[in-house]
Amino acid sequence: MEASVSNVNKFIHAGAAAVAFCLALSGCSGNAQQASTVDGDWPNFGRDGSEQHYSPLTEITAKNVDQLRLAWHYELEPGFTVSTPIAAEGKVFTTTGHSRIRAFDATNGKLLWEYDAKVREIAQSALHMSWGNKGIAYWNQRVFVATTDGRVLALDANSGKPLWEQRQFELSELRNSNGPPRVFDGKVIVGHGGADISPIRGYVTAYDAMTGKLVWRFHTVPDDPSKPAENKAEEIMRPTWKGDWFGKGGGGTAWNAFSYDAELDLLYIGVGNGYPYNHRMRSPGGGDNLFLASIVAVKADTGDYVWHYQVCPAEQWDCTAVQDMTLATLSIEGKPRKVLMQAPKNGFFYVLDAASGKFISAEKFAKATWAERIDATTGRPIENPRIRYQDHKDLFEMWPGPQGAHSWLPQAFSPRTGFVYIPVIEMGALIGPPAPGVMDFTAGMGVTMIPDPELPGSRRSALLAWNPSTQQAAWNIELPGDWPGGVLATAGDLVFQGRIDGQLVAYDAQTGRQVWAFKTPSPIVATPISYSVSGRQYVTVLTGSGSQGGGILATGNAAFRTDYRLPRHVLTFAIGGTDQLPAFGMPPLIPPADPDFAFDMERVKQGGMAFAQHACLVCHGMNAIGGGAAPDLRYSPMIVDAAAFKAVVKDGALKLNGMPPSPYATDEDVESIRTYLRALAQQTAAQQAVNRR
Template sequence: MTDRMLRTGAHACTFVLVLLLAACQPKDRQQSVSGDWPNFGNDGNEQHYSPLDEINQTNIDKLKLAWHFDLEPGFSVSTPVAAEGKLFVTSGHSRIRALNATDGKLIWEFDPKVREIAMSPLHMGWGNKGLSYWNHRVFIATTDGRVIALDAASGKPAWEQRQFELSELRYNNGPPRVFDGKVIVGHGGADVSSIRGYVTAYDADTGKQLWRFYTVPDDPSKPAANKAEEVMRPTWKGDWFGKGGGGTAWNAFSYDADLDLLYIGVGNGFPYNQQMRSPGGGDNLFLASIVAVKADTGEYVWHYQVCPAEQWDCTAVQDMTLATLPIDGKPRKVLMQAPKNGFFYVIDAVTGQFISAEKIAKVTWAEKIDANGRPIENPRIRYQNHPEMFELWPGPQGAHSWLPQAFSPKTGLVYIPVADIGAMIGPPIPGDTSLLAAMGATIIVDPELPGSRRSFLRAWDPVTQKEAWSHELPGDWPGGVLATAGDLVLQGRIDGQLVAYEAKTGKQVWSFKTVAPVVATPISYRANGKQYVTVLTGSGSQGGGILATGNAAYRTDYRLPRHVLTFAIDGTDVLPKYEMPPLVPPADADLKVDANLTMQGAMAYASSGCLVCHGMNAIGGGAAPDLRYSPMIVDANAFKAVVKEGTLKLNGMPPAPIPDEYLEMIRYYLRVRASQSK
């Protein structure tokens, strides 16, 4: 056989395999061909991939702004959905708008009044990340625990269900999904109490609860209620019930229609310290796990745990991408995830069998994942047994957070927003009464470490488990990713750029300068026969607070104009010019800096949770005002009225139950930080 014949035969085999893989794509893949974008990741495969190719490498230079819509200050990191010629957007505290998809004109808006109803800072401290569309309805899970269905034409509520009571230490900021007429919703809260996490399915037509799946076990003194209970219970040991829990599934859900399987990404436990949570040890299922359940009933099918006995906020709530890949030369349904822990996993989507995992970032907690799918741990990650602090990579922020990866069936590559951020972790400090003490650990979330506070866009081959290409990005909070059939990859950046790359090579081919940072994930849809790309601008959520230090070199101001930006070939819109306002701290002639008082104030600021919205080290990250420049900090009465009495609750600042002595410590610390910012 000649070389030419061999090459021809190889090409033919490759072509047949590509056709076979395309035929094996789950049913939901065919639904996206309409040009709509109905769910967070487009369809149940959560690939964040658009099959539209009108915008491609040959005409990307003609991609221009088609229209823009102004948003209010606050959280604007959500992923919109598109259907019926409309674009549906949520921002702030679960506010929803329907816009004309071709020109951005407002059709209707709906405010669920979260700011008026919410009773806890938990309900207002995190921005909503998305919504869903199905059968002429739009669905939102509000941060205060309601699931609401709206008529897509009018915006009027069709039904409303309360998922949890306002008094519970739960909140919801993840996007709901609608698969096969079922609204799938989880919730958060495992960082603050030992609640029992669960996922709920509602009938999309009626709002009736169909099933509820619990992610950690119930009272062991009672008979096991189902197969999931039987699997979980032996992995929790000692006197744990009522003291340990967690496992909230607040973000990631995927769905394979052919298998009728729903995949749930489960979060961390509480307390972090496993000796406090489960004194007898054990893996503590289903913490930090991917769980497959029957979509119709919620019945357990299989699980895979990425961090057995997790105790450092190791979660599996990052998006799970479904695809069919050539594994050992044969097409195989797989689930791909880059959880927080720094490894990229490929798992059999039918059985949960481990296939492979490799590092995508710096990792110190484990050497590798063995052939059985279990990590070979660094003993230091069991920090209870080591008095000195351990340099933890990735830190609690994760090598990959909730901002989604994308997958292109055309290139076979996964495009992952990766962060390299280290932390220090150790046993609790005796006498500490802060929230960290309740977690059972001492954590320095964002210390000065060589090589830390970096981020990348990495194109990863899931078959070979090797990097195809990579770009280092500004800051340490990389935006969500979109891949398209036009062989393009689009991603926003913290420096206020929306960028397009060639999907195969990583060559940058286009960019657009925005006013505010771009953290949200772009989508692409077709309306009136034309392809559009849309993204929201503005920083917020975790990247607007806890990671503020790594992005301090870039303006992420709360005051910066936020927009819905929509692009098309030969668009004609232009953003109005914007002059960056100067940052001027308030005059404070009476301040006398004392190192001891400053340290006390810094501890009070951190332990009271102020940093979640207002930034690490009081460096504003865009989720809320930068308090170093607020006139409130030099007026004790005004500061108390805002922080403790809730005078700005309707603006999004809930009253915080902070003791008066802590309040003054925090105010003093902010005054010092303001003086240092001059």
């Protein structure tokens, strides 16, 4: 046994570059950005168009938060539970997994209706079933959802019955849609993903919220250069793509972040990475490749281009600007100024003029080695020497890695303190040029990467209070693990955030002092919201794991129980609540008995590579270390039964449970993956035996 464990360990470390890669891969006052938002409601992902994730309610404060108790709960099924709920009409609406929508009485948790969008039945690829929904939206007695398989639906908020449905993209396209839709000024705004695996042409679509009719569509990368430019935006983009790029390069998916200023009539779009990651492959003649990794402002009524700002020119590190964009009014040089604030992946906190996009300031809020600073005159980064991986022969250390210094989990802003509260990730990566034998795994991305290596100071996270006027930290709280939850700020001078260790915590917004906590059996990744019904203030959050931190980037959270089997809940709190969660005993994690296993180094190596190639690690974790997005396969009894394993992995026997089939995997691939998992299970069992001594 010890020899087998040693061999597995050698494989894991020596083969990490190949196995690890397949990524398939924020004195002030807030704006009234959307006057139609009722003070007590929370109808959009960030509450209103400002995306401040700020509640103006004041019943719950630092002085009485110690009286905050559970008011009601609802137990959810296993699956992705990282979405932000919404609240309106005295109801709470949630989405889980693959677009399963529920409506509850906000005061007592009574289930009023539920609707299943049948994504698991309709989806035709793993892409359509990755991650699940991150949020929904409400407007005018309607609930809106964008399904991962490409549909946009409006449901009656009182009954859950569908009112209209539009298909954003065809099932045959290499796109998915898991970000929350927004409803601004009677329009449903949706984007999509897919730029990690294909040179698609990204776009954002606006639908009429009442009828579902398409109002406009804005493309984020240019079309065929042999054809006339479609509009002003394309005239600006085209010169920044050079050489023989069309059909080989693309991307620019805007799958998450949208903000809206009604006074300026501007919609702000956060744009993602390019494909391939390798800039020289994507655009052989060079160029900035607009609008990749950019913030773009368009006219909300028409989708016409107004301005842009690019955070990573010629991006090639999965550098995205899809993180939330906070709108507010700050005092700049002694004068009030409407600004847009973003803490994107690259580790710099940006303040831009909201009307013009003019650069105001940017400073590092996390460790960032890719650039020294942002030039105050040009607004462009001053890159550090030899940070482009094409200039290297081997892997080198870079911060932040592809997970970013801030991921999609939202920051919050308090107009009372003037601080932006950022869930920060401190994690580096090892990155380098394409390596022989690795390109097949990276789907043509043109880079070799270990996105989650063991580096000094890495695999950490924090809640950072940032003063955007001074570009300095106000306070900083070290958090458990490396996947921090989304943040809520309130006018009661509180900041709420969930943690990977199952704690929902409230901090004093001014000082960062912890003033309240509630322990749950499961991690909390989702963002809390606060709303009121009949004058009573509530706080609601979903518990459970999911998304990248529950899958491919789960290694740094291995010390915490993020088990897929842990209970997941909708939890709602109020002053004087009287509900209680039922007692729960942690199920033991024991690898299955496998006395017939015979270690084969070559087969294990092949299995590890196939595990990456077929994107198993996206949900089941790097080196099969599960993070709660899907079962931890080291403990699955399925891996000791060849027929059952093949039926699940290749034939889709558990598709309706959320496990998509892998029809392109050969029988040899499937058996190699099973061998790899059996070896990891043996290693885990041996380590458990050592720990018990």
